Amino acid sequence: SQTIHQWPATLVQPVGSPLSLECTVEGTSNPNLYWYRQAAGRGLQLLFYSVGIGQISSEVPQNLSASRPQDRQFILSSKKLLLSDSGFYLCAWNPPGNPYEQYFGPGTRLTVT
Amino acid sequence: AQSVAQPEDQVNVAEGNPLTVKCTYSVSGNPYLFWYVQYPNRGLQFLLKYITGDNLVKGSYGFEAEFNKSQTSFHLKKPSALVSDSALYFCAVSYYGNNRLAFGKGNQVVVIP
Numbered sequence: 001s002q003t004i005h006q007w008p009a010t011l012v013q014p015v016g017s018p019l020s021l022e023c024t025v026e027g028t029s030n031p032n033l034y035w036y037r038q039a040a041g042r043g044l045q046l047l048f049y050s051v052g053i054g055q056i057s058s059e060v061p062q063n064l065s066a067s068r069p070q071d072r073q074f075i076l077s078s079k080k081l082l083l084s085d086s087g088f089y090l091c092a093w094n095p096p097g098n099p100y101e102q103y104f105g106p107g108t109r110l111t112v113t
Numbered sequence: 114a115q116s117v118a119q120p121e122d123q124v125n126v127a128e129g130n131p132l133t134v135k136c137t138y139s140v141s142g143n144p145y146l147f148w149y150v151q152y153p154n155r156g157l158q159f160l161l162k163y164i165t166g167d168n169l170v171k172g173s174y175g176f177e178a179e180f181n182k183s184q185t186s187f188h189l190k191k192p193s194a195l196v197s198d199s200a201l202y203f204c205a206v207s208y209y210g211n212n213r214l215a216f217g218k219g220n221q222v223v224v225i226p
Contacts, residue, residue, distance in 0.1 A: 006156075032212050043218040044157075044203070051212070059213075090156055099212040100145045100164070104156035 002027035006091050006105040014113055019064075019078040021108050023091030026072065032094040033074040034102060035066055039087045050074060086112045115140040115206045119217035127225050132194040134220045136187045136204030146187040147205040147214065148178055157203060163187060174198070194224045 003026045013019060025031050035047040046059045048066035056066050063082060067075045074091060088109050092102040116139045126132050138144055145164050149157040161172025168180045178189045187204060201221055205214040 034213075042201070044216045046213060049213060088154075092157075094212065100207045100214070101147065101159065101162055102214055103159060104149075106156045107154070109154065 002093075002095065002103075004091060004093055004103060004105040006089075006108050008108060009106065010109045010111075012111045012113060013081050015083055016080050019076070019081050019085070019110070021076040021089055021110070023074040023076075023105055024072055025093045028072070028093070028095065030071060032099060033068065034092040035074065035076050036090040036092065037087045038090060038107075044090070048076070081112045083112050086110055115144070115208060115211070115215045117204050117206050117215055117217035119202075119204055119220050121220055122218075123221040123223060125223045125225060126194045128196055129193050132189075132191040132198065132222065132224070134189040134202050134204075134222060136189065136217060137185050138187060138204070138206040139185065140206050140208050142208045144185075144187075145207045145209070146178075146180060147207075148172065148176070148187075148189050149203045149205065150174075151201040151203065151219075160189070160202075194222075196224045196226050198222060199224045 005024050032051050034049045036044045038044050050056050050068045053068050064078050088107050090107045091105040118137045147162045148160040151157045160176050161170050163170045163180045171177045176191050178187055180187050201219045203219050204217040207214050
């Protein structure tokens with residue numbers, strides 16, 4: 001069966017520090033991968049999505065970036081965090097042969113102080 | 114482009130009563146519709162989907178949703194609500210050829226014992 005992992009589960013970082021959040025999917029190959037941010041416990045904002053290694057599409061201009069160094073690994077990064085980067089970050093993937101149905105990881109709670 | 118509207122911020126219902134969470138959508142072409150549930154500090158869990166076929170779709174935990182093309186709606190329903198159904202519910206839409214989902218803002222459901 002397929003599973004998706006995110007780490008860390010929680011993170012507290014000072015303003016101006018770097019960020020690296022990791023997402024990995026097991027039990028599948030060549031999935032579409034997505035990064036979302038959820039602010040204030042409500043709506044989801046799509047940040048990045050990837051259809052393959054090294055292929056990243058950015059949905060919202062900001063100080064975040066994403067990379068996909070391996071087929072089942074998706075990384076969200078920042079060189080310098082802002083207070084507004086605080087939120088709940090969710091990674092998601094599509095099952096093979098089903099590009100419309102997304103399954104989500106457990107999320108990372110980021111607090112920028 | 115696609116979008117989803119969830120008009121109510123919060124839905125309160127007594128345990129044992131029917132639960133309805135409303136969703137309307139806007140999309141070019143035939144819609145692919147989804148419902149997800151989120152418990153506090155957790156990732157989104159897939160409940161059900163409509164791609165094609167019967168307008169009444171049955172999903173996890175006794176939930177169902179009815180696709181109504183003329184009203185562009187996809188309301189989520191449960192005949193008898195449980196306290197454990199208290200959570201945040203998201204409606205989402207996509208369409209053929211688009212691997213991105215557009216999410217609504219979410220509805221907080223509170224089931225009162």
